[in-house]
Amino acid sequence: MLQAAKVAKKLQLPDFLQNSLPEAFYLRDDVTQIARELLGKILATEMDGQICAIRITETEAYRAPDDRACHAWGNRLTPRTRVMFEPGGRAYVYLCYGIHHLFNVVTAPAGMAHAVLVRAGEPVWGEEFMLARRSMRTLTPRLCSGPGALTQALGLRTDAHNNASLLSHSGAVWISDDGRRVPQPLVSQRIGVDYAGPDARRPWRFLMPDTKFVSRPA
DNA sequence: AAGAGGATGAACT
């Protein structure tokens, strides 16, 4: 038996979760392009032996220094934004409204504070664990549609996962490519950033068409 | 030291 197959069996990890996106995917400096390309990719978590995964259906790009909606606008470096300045391929998870943990993919080389907020997904693995975390009995698009709902379903939290690497499928959180081809995304303004003035109208929200697993229509 | 506000979601009317 091949070594990779042995590892897979030990972790009980299905094949489609094993093709982690390489670091080079994240280190590019075009965050809107990366936000587009993350649609259809698989976001997976493993905690306490529970493996969960969703197909990403909705993303938003945030880009310092010129984007006022970005926490690191003006290259503002604070304890919270520090992780956004690190090299791409890690998680930026922060607490929003005191209640919701929001998950972002850090992108670009070190020093460029770019990130992609993952806003929604369609469950593809470990649905029973996600339902339990959400206190839901049946699968509906609400299970992981909306950035706070998504992190609750996947078990992602600021204290445990901020600055976590996304590069290894043996970690707590990673993103894999199962080869699925995705159609041209829908595009809209970002949600909930009205305070950002003109930047609020940037067309930096991307959605998979033909799915109900999004936080709201384009 | 204090205050304001937030990349939301659920439960209402």
Place this chain on the structure above:
DNA sequence: GTTCATCCTCTTG
């Protein structure tokens, strides 16, 4: 359409 839970982060003084 509205309200509001809940707490961290940042700014101001």
